[in-house]
Amino acid sequence: MTNRGTSLDPWYDSYAQRTAGLSASEVRALFAVASRPEVVSLAGGMPYVSALPRELIHASLDRVMGDDLAMALQYGGGQGLRSLREHIVDIMALEGVRASAEDVVVTTGSQHALDLLTRLFIDPGDVILAESPSYVGAIGIFRSYQAETVHVAMDAEGLIPESLRETIASLRTRGKRIKFLYTIPNFHNPAGVTLSRERRIEILDICRSNGILVLEDNPYGLLWFDHPAPQAIRSIDDEGVVYLGSFSKTLAPGFRVGWALAPHAIREKLVLANESAVLAPNSFGQYVINAYLDAADWKGQVDTFRGLYAERRDAMLAGLREFLPDLSWTEPDGGFFVWLTLPESLNAKAMLPRAVKELVAYTPGTAFYADGRGGQHIRLSFCYPTPEQIRVGVKRLATVVNDELELLDTFGSATRPTPVVRPASVGAPPTDVA
Numbered sequence: 198m199t200n201r202g203t204s205l206d207p208w209y210d211s212y213a214q215r216t217a218g219l220s221a222s223e224v225r226a227l228f229a230v231a232s233r234p235e236v237v238s239l240a241g242g243m244p245y246v247s248a249l250p251r252e253l254i255h256a257s258l259d260r261v262m263g264d265d266l267a268m269a270l271q272y273g274g275g276q277g278l279r280s281l282r283e284h285i286v287d288i289m290a291l292e293g294v295r296a297s298a299e300d301v302v303v304t305t306g307s308q309h310a311l312d313l314l315t316r317l318f319i320d321p322g323d324v325i326l327a328e329s330p331s332y333v334g335a336i337g338i339f340r341s342y343q344a345e346t347v348h349v350a351m352d353a354e355g356l357i358p359e360s361l362r363e364t365i366a367s368l369r370t371r372g373k374r375i376k377f378l379y380t381i382p383n384f385h386n387p388a389g390v391t392l393s394r395e396r397r398i399e400i401l402d403i404c405r406s407n408g409i410l411v412l413e414d415n416p417y418g419l420l421w422f423d424h425p426a427p428q429a430i431r432s433i434d435d436e437g438v439v440y441l442g443s444f445s446k447t448l449a450p451g452f453r454v455g456w457a458l459a460p461h462a463i464r465e466k467l468v469l470a471n472e473s474a475v476l477a478p479n480s481f482g483q484y485v486i487n488a489y490l491d492a493a494d495w496k497g498q499v500d501t502f503r504g505l506y507a508e509r510r511d512a513m514l515a516g517l518r519e520f521l522p523d524l525s526w527t528e529p530d531g532g533f534f535v536w537l538t539l540p541e542s543l544n545a546k547a548m549l550p551r552a553v554k555e556l557v558a559y560t561p562g563t564a565f566y567a568d569g570r571g572g573q574h575i576r577l578s579f580c581y582p583t584p585e586q587i588r589v590g591v592k593r594l595a596t597v598v599n600d601e602l603e604l605l606d607t608f609g610s611a612t613r614p615t616p617v618v619r620p621a622s623v624g625a626p627p628t629d630v631a
């Protein structure tokens with residue numbers, strides 16, 4: 198039997214089963230529209246790289262173009278540039294992690310580290326535990342390796358240890374194989390919350406006693422506003438935790454350089470997997486970042502980013518208090534995101550076309566669940582728009598929410614037709630995935 202009749206793709210029958218998990222985001226078409234300048238996008242998680250002085254990057258490039266050029270243009274080692282790995286060890290020390298450059302593996306963004314680790318650990322049907330909600334890009338990877346992602350409840354202090362215990366027990370009763378817990382303890386994407394110190398210890402204890410590896414994904418840790426986050430989970434345990442870091446938020450995502458710090462045995466496999474996937478991570482990007490970390494005031498630059506994002510967070514919280522005072526939301530102490538809860542009667546995904554028509558975009562909560570939940574939630578990003586744009590965007594969002602509620606009051610259901618939006622343009626930035 199052929200499926201050609203159901204698809205224009207002549208290779209439809211040839212794809213591997215796991216590609217069934219590769220799906221374009223349902224809201225990507227809308228985001229292409231939302232990237233028009235008149236729309237205030239509170240959707241994407243793009244760092245505000247314009248705050249990075251050009252001279253800093255220029256100086257690093259100059260050095261690479263001189264002394265390092267031949268090496269920067271060459272293939273490198275599968276584990277990454279040694280001197281960059283030494284810098285990475287110093288960076289992780291800022292969050293309490295003691296490590297050796299031997300155990301660091303440089304990857305193509307932390308996204309690739311996540312992919313490689315999933316490849317190393319997951320057979321189809323294995324379970325990955327993740328916060329409820331969790332990072333959309335991780336859920337996509339887990340799906341593409343045919344893992345079952347099971348969400349564990351969280352609250353304002355992050356993942357709830359008791360829920361973790363119960364979830365593990367219930368999965369074990371059903372004979373499921375749990376491979377790892379994927380957690381974003383600091384300034385969570387999308388929830389904006391931070392895991393308390395006490396819970397870090399308890400969660401680690403639960404995972405240890407159940408033989409479950411912890412994958413600690415920490416791209417936002419240095420971007421704190423009022424207080425630094427508690428020390429990394431990896432600072433408490435060298436053996437049971439793989440730590441993922443990234444230069445995407447503290448420098449720029451365009452370099453596509455991140456890393457994994459793994460226990461010795463896992464690290465060896467990770468290097469092999471890295472070599473098999475890409476031979477070696479991007480040499481040029483690594484050399485530029487290495488030169489930047491050698492010579493630039495990079496900590497001062499991180500302070501600049503922190504100040505800028507804190508101001509934007511304040512603008513968003515002030516806007517929410519002013520325009521949507523009856524709703525509830527998280528109050529992040531760092532990172533890029535606020536998690537907004539809508540009244541039960543509203544659905545964030547259904548409402549999005551109307552929001553885009555009102556010239557504001559957001560990411561519906563359904564993107565952050567593997568199981569279809571999240572309709573009552575919205576992720577709002579404050580990293581990219583200016584404080585003034587954020588205020589305008591939240592005001593527009595309030596108009597949409599209030600109109601929807603009014604409509605429900607009048608007719609009992611949202612009867613207005615969904616506005617038509619232009620389809621996605623090819624090459625639109627993937628503003629919904631970060």
Ligand SMILES: Cc1ncc(COP(=O)(O)O)c(C=O)c1O
Nearest residue numbers: 306307308332386443445455631
């Ligand atoms: C929680 C989380 N993990 C990983 C990534 C991927 O980052 P990178 O650019 O290092 O691949 C992101 C990007 O937004 C993220 O939010």
